[in-house]
Amino acid sequence: MTLRTGRHFLQIPGPTNVPDSVLRAMAAPVIDHRGPEFQKLTNRLLPALATVFRTRGPVVVFPASGTGAWEAALVNTLSPGDRVLCFETGHFATLWRTMAEALGLDVDFVPGDWRRGADPEVLAARLAADPAHRIKAVCVVHNETSTGVTSRVPEIRAALDAADHPALLLVDTISSLASIDYHHDAWGVDVTVAGSQKGLMLPPGLSFNAVSDKALEAAAAARLPRSYWDWRPVIEANRNGFFPYTPATNLLYGLEEALRLLAAEGLPAVFARHSRHAAITRAAVRAWGLEVLCADEREHSSSLTAVLLPEEHDADKVREIVLERFDMSLGSGLGRLAGKVFRIGHLGCFNDLMLAGTLAGVRAGLELAGVPLAPAGEDPTPELLRTA
Structure with a gap:
């Protein structure tokens, strides 16, 4: 073990x-x-x-x-x-x-x-x-x-x-x-x-x-x-x-x-924090050259982001690698989305550095799984976190 x-x-x-x-x-x-x-x-x-x-x-x-x-x-x-x-x-x-x-x-x-x-x-x-x-x-x-x-x-x-x-x-x-x-x-x-x-x-x-x-x-x-x-x-x-x-x-x-x-945090601040983390996550996913599952800009979730992989790649394999190599659990695709998406939860007791670690682990797992990504230099996550 x-x-x-x-x-x-x-x-x-x-x-x-x-x-x-x-x-x-x-x-x-x-x-x-x-x-x-x-x-x-x-x-x-x-x-x-x-x-x-x-x-x-x-x-x-x-x-x-x-x-x-x-x-x-x-x-x-x-x-x-x-x-x-x-x-x-x-x-x-x-x-x-x-x-x-x-x-x-x-x-x-x-x-x-x-x-x-x-x-x-x-x-x-x-x-x-x-x-x-x-x-x-x-x-x-x-x-x-x-x-x-x-x-x-x-x-x-x-x-x-x-x-x-x-x-x-x-x-x-x-x-x-x-x-x-x-x-x-x-x-x-x-x-x-x-x-x-x-x-x-x-x-x-x-x-x-x-x-x-x-x-x-x-x-x-x-x-x-x-x-x-x-x-x-x-x-x-x-x-x-x-x-x-x-x-x-x-x-x-x-x-x-x-x-x-x-x-103590205040509900408006709680909602703003969730919205900011969700926006950063979506920006990172798109910078990697991948697709966010939600197709309507008015309906993006502040609680989680579902990431759609190219057809030739297995989302569950990415999750398996991320868990084994980085001790991080990602959500699986459910029902008709099984194997097609993985889900990044960014809700609840969560902060900026946890998000940075999460996105770093996801990107590394995608690379190890052989999913083609845009160059790392195009990843906006560090700058978004600095200016948030």
């Missing part, structure tokens, strides 16, 4: 690096989740969490991955046979569709090329063709983790408003919350889906639903089966500072510290 020195570079787009202070917070002793100390924690935590979602409404916390939050969003708001409109923006949008179908929903799946986000014009046309309002919900992945494409949610909301259509808007922010500017209330989102292991800088294990008043009204009439995922007992118990079942106590300790870090 090869001895590794230094820290592993975890440059997948989640789980992300966990700050040391968050790790220390989670190392606290387990406490009574029915006692007054835990009650105080909950009463501090939930308002701070709502601030990150930019909402005044409830945020429901489940001990689960983001997949659980997907299911909670669907089963709390919809009934068997309801029609939902989904956009094929990538692998995770496809998985959300599969879940909806398994739950007995009628899914209208708008096909896509995995290089662009949800199209507001297509949505407007589908809504115009639905005068009977059979569409009960529109499901959009804000930041598609498999592609590095960010859908324009305010334009999706505008299309719903222009059509005066009552469909709920459900948005997955699993890889965008606390990394890309997002407004649950102001953008008119009814259910926001999120997870702990990306911009929130925690290990996997917590999932979230931010819920609008309209979604709560829908939940009162929804008939899909729900028990564990039911919002109502969670919201009711939260009013008193508790949960209806055993919560992930130490992850909640870590969440409080992560929220403190985000507040």
